[in-house]
Amino acid sequence: MSGIPAPDYDFVSLSPYDFEVFVRDLLSAQDRLIYSTYRVGADGGIDLKAATDKGWVVAQCKHTPSADKSSVLRAARSEAGKAAGMGFTPVRYVFVTSAELTPAAERETQEALAGVADTVEVYGRGWLNAVLAQHPDVERRHFKLWVSSTQAVRAMLQDGVFLRGESRIQRIERNYLRFVHHATCSVAEMALEEHGCVLLSGAPGAGKTTIAEYLLLLWWHRGFRVVVDPRTVDQWWAWLGDDTPTVFFFDDVWGQTHHQDHGSRHHDADVSEFIESIVEQQTGSTASKVLIMTSRAQVLQDTVRLSDASRRAVERLARCHVPVERLPYDVRSRMLFNHVHLSVTNPQTRQDLSVGSWWQRVASHQNCSPRLIEIVVQRSRTKSAPDLIADLEDALENPHEIWGASFRALPSIDQQLLLTMSLMDSQLVEWREVVRRLGSIPSSEPLIDAAIERLNGSWITKGLHAGGQSLALADPSQRDFLIQHLSTSPGAMTSIIKNAVKFDDLIPVCRRGEAPELEFNLRLFSVGEDLFRRVLDTCAQELLARLRELCDLYPCDVAGHAYGHFRELPSLVEALTLTVRFHGDRHKAAGAALPADWFAGALSRLARLVEDLDMTSTGPLAELVTELAATTESATPIWSAHHTLLDPISRLRDVITHTWARHEPRIGRHQGTGYEEDLAETLIHYANSLAELGLRPTIDTYSPADIDAHLARHINDYNPDDVAEQIDSIENVVGWDFTDTRERLSRLLVDEGKPALPAPRPAPPALLRPTPVTAPPADTTASVAALFRSLGTSSVSGRT
Numbered sequence: 001m002s003g004i005p006a007p008d009y010d011f012v013s014l015s016p017y018d019f020e021v022f023v024r025d026l027l028s029a030q031d032r033l034i035y036s037t038y039r040v041g042a043d044g045g046i047d048l049k050a051a052t053d054k055g056w057v058v059a060q061c062k063h064t065p066s067a068d069k070s071s072v073l074r075a076a077r078s079e080a081g082k083a084a085g086m087g088f089t090p091v092r093y094v095f096v097t098s099a100e101l102t103p104a105a106e107r108e109t110q111e112a113l114a115g116v117a118d119t120v121e122v123y124g125r126g127w128l129n130a131v132l133a134q135h136p137d138v139e140r141r142h143f144k145l146w147v148s149s150t151q152a153v154r155a156m157l158q159d160g161v162f163l164r165g166e167s168r169i170q171r172i173e174r175n176y177l178r179f180v181h182h183a184t185c186s187v188a189e190m191a192l193e194e195h196g197c198v199l200l201s202g203a204p205g206a207g208k209t210t211i212a213e214y215l216l217l218l219w220w221h222r223g224f225r226v227v228v229d230p231r232t233v234d235q236w237w238a239w240l241g242d243d244t245p246t247v248f249f250f251d252d253v254w255g256q257t258h259h260q261d262h263g264s265r266h267h268d269a270d271v272s273e274f275i276e277s278i279v280e281q282q283t284g285s286t287a288s289k290v291l292i293m294t295s296r297a298q299v300l301q302d303t304v305r306l307s308d309a310s311r312r313a314v315e316r317l318a319r320c321h322v323p324v325e326r327l328p329y330d331v332r333s334r335m336l337f338n339h340v341h342l343s344v345t346n347p348q349t350r351q352d353l354s355v356g357s358w359w360q361r362v363a364s365h366q367n368c369s370p371r372l373i374e375i376v377v378q379r380s381r382t383k384s385a386p387d388l389i390a391d392l393e394d395a396l397e398n399p400h401e402i403w404g405a406s407f408r409a410l411p412s413i414d415q416q417l418l419l420t421m422s423l424m425d426s427q428l429v430e431w432r433e434v435v436r437r438l439g440s441i442p443s444s445e446p447l448i449d450a451a452i453e454r455l456n457g458s459w460i461t462k463g464l465h466a467g468g469q470s471l472a473l474a475d476p477s478q479r480d481f482l483i484q485h486l487s488t489s490p491g492a493m494t495s496i497i498k499n500a501v502k503f504d505d506l507i508p509v510c511r512r513g514e515a516p517e518l519e520f521n522l523r524l525f526s527v528g529e530d531l532f533r534r535v536l537d538t539c540a541q542e543l544l545a546r547l548r549e550l551c552d553l554y555p556c557d558v559a560g561h562a563y564g565h566f567r568e569l570p571s572l573v574e575a576l577t578l579t580v581r582f583h584g585d586r587h588k589a590a591g592a593a594l595p596a597d598w599f600a601g602a603l604s605r606l607a608r609l610v611e612d613l614d615m616t617s618t619g620p621l622a623e624l625v626t627e628l629a630a631t632t633e634s635a636t637p638i639w640s641a642h643h644t645l646l647d648p649i650s651r652l653r654d655v656i657t658h659t660w661a662r663h664e665p666r667i668g669r670h671q672g673t674g675y676e677e678d679l680a681e682t683l684i685h686y687a688n689s690l691a692e693l694g695l696r697p698t699i700d701t702y703s704p705a706d707i708d709a710h711l712a713r714h715i716n717d718y719n720p721d722d723v724a725e726q727i728d729s730i731e732n733v734v735g736w737d738f739t740d741t742r743e744r745l746s747r748l749l750v751d752e753g754k755p756a757l758p759a760p761r762p763a764p765p766a767l768l769r770p771t772p773v774t775a776p777p778a779d780t781t782a783s784v785a786a787l788f789r790s791l792g793t794s795s796v797s798g799r800t
Helices: 016-031 070-086 102-112 123-134 137-140 152-159 165-177 185-196 208-221 233-241 267-281 297-306 310-315 329-343 348-352 358-364 371-380 385-397 400-409 410-422 431-436 445-455 477-485 490-498 503-511 533-538 540-551 568-585 598-611 618-634 645-695 705-718 720-734 739-751 781-792
Strands: 047-052 057-060 093-096 119-123 197-202 227-228 246-250 289-296 320-324 458-467 468-472
Touching: 016 047, 016 057, 016 093, 016 123, 016 410, 016 781, 070 102, 070 233, 102 645, 123 705, 137 503, 165 208, 165 329, 165 371, 185 568, 197 267, 197 297, 197 445, 208 227, 208 246, 227 720, 233 246, 233 267, 233 358, 246 267, 246 540, 267 289, 267 310, 289 297, 297 310, 310 431, 329 358, 329 371, 329 781, 348 385, 348 490, 348 598, 348 781, 358 385, 371 385, 371 400, 371 410, 385 400, 400 477, 410 445, 410 477, 431 445, 431 468, 445 458, 458 533, 468 477, 477 490, 477 533, 490 503, 490 533, 490 540, 503 568, 533 540, 540 568, 568 598, 568 645, 568 781, 598 645, 645 705, 645 720, 705 720, 705 739, 720 739
Parallel strands: 057 093, 093 119, 197 289, 197 320, 227 246, 246 289
Antiparallel strands: 047 057, 458 468
C-alpha cells in the first residue's frame, strides 16, 4: 500500500501521555510482560511497572524528541535521585527516551543510572523504531505515529473514494493528534474484526465519527480501499462486487439530525439490502469487504420504529452494534488536555492554564462532549486563559448557543443560505440546488459566491460531486443550531416555505412537526416534542398553500414510457395524499381548508395518468398498486368518523382499485396463453399485498389450475422460501387450492431440512441488543493533573 514507509518515526506527533502508552504497549509485546501505566508527573521514578518471577521491572519514559545528550543525561540523573523513593529495588530498570541517542550518549546515560537496579537498560529513538518493525500490531494501533497531513491521510484520499473528500481529510488531520484511545474503540475494532460490520450509535457529539475514522485508518493501513459517504446505489454494488478489499464508511447512515433527511425515498431499503450483502460475504478474519456506520441514537430509534427495512437490517447488526456512551471522566480530561496542548501556543496562556482545577469543572460537566471541546478550544485558542475557560463553561451551560453569536453576526444572505442548507440533504448538496431555493434573496452568482467564500472553512465546506461544485455544513452541530433557530423564527420559516422548489423540499419541514410518540398515522400538529410544530402552526396557511402549488408541479406525462418511469405516479399520489393529510391536521385553522375545486382537478389529473399508462405485465402493475397502497395507508390521519377530509382520502384509495381494474384485463388479453406464467411470477412477489387489497385476476380465460401446474413444475426456478411465504395469499388471490405446488414445495423444504410449512415469523424486538462495553479503570485525578501542570513547562509537539 502506498504512503506508509518502514518505521522511522521521530514521535513528535505523540503527546507525553501518548508516548507513555505507546512505550507500554511496545515493551509489553517485546518482553511478553504486562506493563501497567502509572501516573504522569511526580511518580517516584515509575512510569511503567511489570511483575516477573524474579522481581519488579520498572520503566521510565521521557518524551523529549529534540533533546540533546546533555538534556538526556540531566533527566537520567534526576530519575536516579528519585529511585530511593520507589521503596524497593527493581531487578531491571528500563529508561526509554524519544530522543536520538548516539552510542556514547547511551553508554553515559546508562552509567548515570547505575545502581538503580540489578540491570539497567537505556533505549532511544533508533531502538524504538527497530523493535516496532517486529510488532506491526502495535504500530497499527498507535496510528498517530503514521498519520500525517503530508503523507498518510493524503495518500488515503488518493487511494480511496471520498464523497466529501477534502473536508473529511481536513477533519482527520485536525483531530487525529487529539484522539484518546478508550475501551469503546477496542470494542468497535473487535466487532469490525469479527463480524465485518460495526454500527456506532450515541448522542450528538459523543465521538462516534472519531471512533469510525480511527477504524477507517486502521483498515486502510491494512491495505483496504476506503469508500466514504457513498451516494449512488449503483456504485455501492460495483465496489462490493470487485476484488479489491474495501472498507465502506456510512456516516449518519439513516440521517444526520432526523430520520430520512438523507434525500432519497428508497434509501432505507437500499441500505438494508447492502448491509445484508455485506453480512453474507463475511468469512471471519478473511473478510475483504467491511462496513462502518454511525447513527445518532434518536435517529436510530426512529428508523427502527418507522422503517421495516431498517428494522430488519438493524436486527442483523445486533452483535456488532456498539453504543458510544458518555466517556469516562479521565478520557474526557485527556481529550481536553490534548486539545489545549495542541491548540494553545501562547506561553503565558499555557502557564495560566497549568494551574487551578478549571479542567475538572469542564471534564465533569454533564454536557461535556468531544465535539464541544473541539469547537470551543479551536475557536478560542488565541484568547487568554480566563477567556478560554469562560467560553468553555458558557458552552457547557448552553451547548446549542456555541454557534449563536457567529450566526447572528452574519449578513442576511449568509444566514438564509445556511438555513436553506440545514433542511436539504444531510450530505453534499449541489451549489445550483441551494441557489434555486434562495428565492427573494438576490441570487446573482457573484453575490452567492461571495457568501460561500465568507462561510467556507467555518460554516460550510466545498467539494466536487458529479462534476459540479457541492456544499455541506461543516459540522452536524451547526445543523442542530440552525434547525433550532428555525423552530423559533416564523419569518425565517415562512421564507423557507415560500422558496421551496419542489414538494419534497417541504417534507422534512412537515416531518419535524409530527409527534414522535405516534408510531402510526402521524399527525402534523398534534401534541408532541418535535421542533417545528409550534412555528408551523403560525405558518400553516403559507405551508398548505405552497404544498398545493408544488403538488401541481409534479410531472404528469408518462404515456408510452417503459417500466421504471412509472414511479412518477406513486410520487404524485404521495404528494396528493400528504397535502390532504396536512390540511386535515389544520382543517379548523383560518385558510387551512382544502379547496374542493383544487382537489377535484388534482384527482382528475391522477386518473388521466392511470389511463395513459402502458402496462404489458402484471409484475410492474402489482408493484405499482403496492406502492400506491403503502402511500395512502402510511398517510392516514387519526380522524373522527365525521371528519370532512375522510372522503378525499377514500377517493384517493379508489385510484388503487381503478389502476388494477383498468390494466389487468388488458394485460391478460394481450398475454394470451402466457398469462398464467406471467401471473405466477407476479404472485410469488406480490400475493400478500394483492390479497390485503382484495385484488385478483378478472379475465375469464385464465386457469388457476394451470398456474398451480406451472408453479409445481418450475418451482426450482424460484426461491422455495418465497413461495412458501406467499402460498396462502396466492391461493387467496386466485381462489384455488394449489395442491400440486404445496406437495412439491413440501418435498423441497424437507430435503433442505426445513419444516414443510413455513414457521410463524417471530415478533421483532423493539430495538437491537447492543454489544456491552466495559469501561476501563479510571486513572487517578493526580495523573491527569500532572498533564495539565506540564502545560507550564512544555511546548507544543507536532502540528497545531
